Amino acid sequence: MxxxxxxxxxxxxxxxxxxxxxxxxxxxxxxxxxxxxxxxxxxSQMAPSADVLAESSTEIDIGSIQPGQAIKAVFHKQPVFVRRLTPVEIAEAKKVDVASLRDPQSLEDRTKKGKEEWLITMGVCTHLGCVPLGAGEGEVKGEFGGYFCPCHGSTYDTAARIRKGPAPKNLEVPPYEFTSDTVVKIG
Amino acid sequence: MSFPWANEYKPSHPAMVWLDEKLPLPRFVYNAIGAGYPVPRNLNYMYNFGVLAGFCLVIQIVTGVVLAMHYAANTGVAFNSTEHIMRDVNWGWMLRYGHANGASAFFVVVYFHIFRGFFYGSYKAPREMIWLLGVAIFLLMMATAFMGYVLPWGQMSYWGAKVITGLFGAIPLVGEPIQTWLLGGFAPDQAALNRFFSLHFLLPFVILGVVILHIWALHIPGSTNPTGVEVKQESDTVPFHPYYTAKDGFGLGVFLIFYCALLFFAPNALGHPDNYIPANPMQTPAHIVPEWYFWPFYAILRAFTQNFLFFPAKLMGVLAMFSSILVWFLLPWLDKSPVRSGHFRPTFRKFFWLLVIDVAVLGYCGGSPAEEPYVIISQIAAFYYFAHFFIILPLVSMTEKPLPLPFSITEAVLGADEAATLAAPVAPAE
Missing domain, CATH: 1.20.5 (Single alpha-helices involved in coiled-coils or other helix-helix interfaces)
Known part of the structure; x- marks a missing residue:
């Protein structure tokens, strides 16, 4: 019905x-x-534009850096530290028990094979983004001989690993490769 | 809605009668802030700060629109265009100092306004919506003030932008893409500066819109008052105009004395000297601090130095900082006491003043370097802050025995009938 x-x-x-x-x-x-x-x-318009992305790799001549010296370069508009470690600093970094670290990584994890003396990291503290001291001539390196962030006291060792203070992670290692013995391309 | 005894708008001039029929805008104003809006007769000067906040918004919009005519949102020239305003533009120094100190003044009066609401229970039914809109206005103010501070592109501008957008980087998994998206790059740069300028121009008008909703919602139940007793009769109220236009006008005069004293005699007292150094992405200032009005929240952010359960310390700090304001949204439901005013709540009143002291301590720690003893003090004060809202307020509202309330506002002002001189005839004077 x-x-x-x-x-x-x-x-x-x-x-x-x-x-x-x-x-x-x-x-x-x-x-x-x-x-x-x-x-x-x-x-999508808020995301990085093509020209910003195009600037996202940089080549650095590292030929004149002596052991124990470091330079500051720019990558992604932020500082990047290129540091040539001394044998003492390498030994110190290797001496540490990796498992005891807050962000466990060995020096080998953070450098290229056969280029262990070249420590290349972002110069951006993983806490709130300040630039740590220790790469410039005469700057304090903190009690672990690496980098020291003046903002909130994060202290990094000679492999730029976080050892003390509020930062959660080691200084970030950007993607890079050696294009020759004296030139490194970051990004 | 208004009370049934509200004065009615009666235009006498033919032109106003004509306008009233076509577009009753004068009637709207008359009923909103004129003689047609009855207001409790016993409002004290703490009830002055809403009008003052509205006035500050006008200062900021007027000076801001003018500054935008001279400012250039380009990382190459932003700092110099700010100095150009300060040195070369006619009266530019006054407009910029007026805008920068206007922001401080805005936060001062808004903090008074918020704590007035805390003390007199302004957030309680039936006024929850007014309160929620007010918290939304405060969040918009914080976003606007932060982006405005970035525009001069000094050291504090740059590093403030970096630290604050870095907070979003603490969100698990999606944090870094969100940070990059917000900045339009990997660090604050042209894209970030330009969009902050655009949003800094837009948001005050959004605030204005929410302020209109805030006042609209206010006019439905009408204002609270220091007794917390609702309006019962005509003798409990007076018309907004001329009584409160005059009272608010006097308060505005006092406010302007303080504002002008700051603007003309100590324009940099609340600023940070490092912001007169052009932004340098390669070097961090030794001591990054936000403007004073963010210090209590900044102290809560930095109070977390240890990982907690699965949460990294950084994420905990960010969550706590946002929660410290979001908890205000819950206030109408955390404080269950039916008595509104702190005058009649002896226990609540003590904890109210403890909260005021606690926020002041947080503010002091937030402006200090992140070292001992400030870190441990921040941690204790941040703990107490949350305990106040989540533990103390609900417990106090359940256990407290409030003082007896007056029958009405009239009684509170003039005394009870039996005590009133008019009602009780006394022996004739000899």
């Missing part, structure tokens, strides 16, 4: 779905998807 009544109504299909309902859902659905798709360019 009801089924016949439904079928007879001009707006209804045999399944009981009214055409108006379908049009309503389809129209608002299409409008909703259309409106949401506008968010893609609006959100």
């Amino acid at each position: 009801t089924e016949t009544a439904v079928a007879e109504s001009p707006n209804d299909t045999a399944q009981g779905v009214r055409r108006r309902d379908f049009i309503y859902v389809a129209a608002t659905g299409a409008a909703g998807v259309g409106a949401a798709s506008v968010l893609v360019p609006l959100i």
Whole structure:
């Protein structure tokens, strides 16, 4: 009885779905998807632009750096420390029991094979992003002989591993490769 | 809504009658801040700060729009264009100092306004929505003030931007992509400066919109008052104009004395000298501090120095800092006491003043270097801050025995009928 009544109504299909309902859902659905798709360019425009990304690799001549010296370069608009370790500093870094560290990594993990004397890290403290001291001439290196962040006292060792203070991680090692014996390409 | 005895707007001039029929804007103003809005008769000067905050927003918008005519949001020239405003633009020094100190003044009056709300229970039913909108305004103010401070592109601007966006980097997994997305780069640079300028211009108008909602929501139940007793009768209220326009006007005059004293005699007292050094991404200032109005929150951020369960210390600090404001959203439901005013809540009142002291201590620690004894003091004060909201307030509201409330506002002001001189005839004077 009801089924016949439904079928007879001009707006209804045999399944009981009214055409108006379908049009309503389809129209608002299409409008909703259309409106949401506008968010893609609006959100994406905030991400780094092509020119910012294009600046994301840098080549550094390391030929003149003596053991015990370090230089500051720029990578991703942030300081990067290139440091040539002395044999003493390498020995000190190797002496530490890796398992006892907050962010356990050995010197081998943080340098390239056969280029252990070259310690290349970001100069950005992993706590709140300050630039640690220790790469410049005459700057304090902290009690572990690596880097010392003046903001909140994070202290890094000669492999730039966090040893003391609030920072959670070791200084980040950026992606890099040696393009020759005296040139390193970061990024 | 208003009380049934509110004065009605009756334009007499034909032009105003004509306007009232076409667009009843004068009627709206009359009912909102004119003689058509009845207000409790016993408001004290603590109730002055809402109007003052509105006035500060106007100062900031007017000086800000003018400054934007002379400022250039480009990392190469932003610092110099700020100095150009200070040295070369006619009256530029006054506009910029007025804007920078206007931000401080805005936060001063808003902190008074918020603590007024804490003390008099302004957040309680039926006024929860006013309170929630107020907290939203405060969050918008913080975002606006932070981005504005970045614009001069001095050392504190740059490193403040780096540290604050670095907070988002503490979020697990998605933190670093979010930070890069917010900055439009890997460190604060042209993209970040330009978008901060755009948003710093936009947000005050968003604040203005939420302020209108805040006042709209206020006009439904009407203001609280120092007794916390709701309006019952016509004698409990007076019309907003002229009574509170005059009282607020006097308060505004006092405010302007302090504001002008700061602006003309100590314009750099609340600023940081390092922000007169151009931004240098290769060198961090020895002591990074935000502006004074963020110090209590900054102290909570830095109070976490140890990893806690699975959470790294840095993430805990960030969560705690945001929670310290978000907890205000819960306030109407944490404080269950039916008595609004702190005047009639002897136990609550003591803890209120302890909270004031606690926030002051946090503020002092937040402005100090991150070393002992400030770290341990921050930790204790931050713990107490959260304990106040999550433990003390619910417990006090359950156990406290409030003092007897007056029957009405009129009674609180004039005394009970039996005590009133008019009601009780006394022996004729001899």
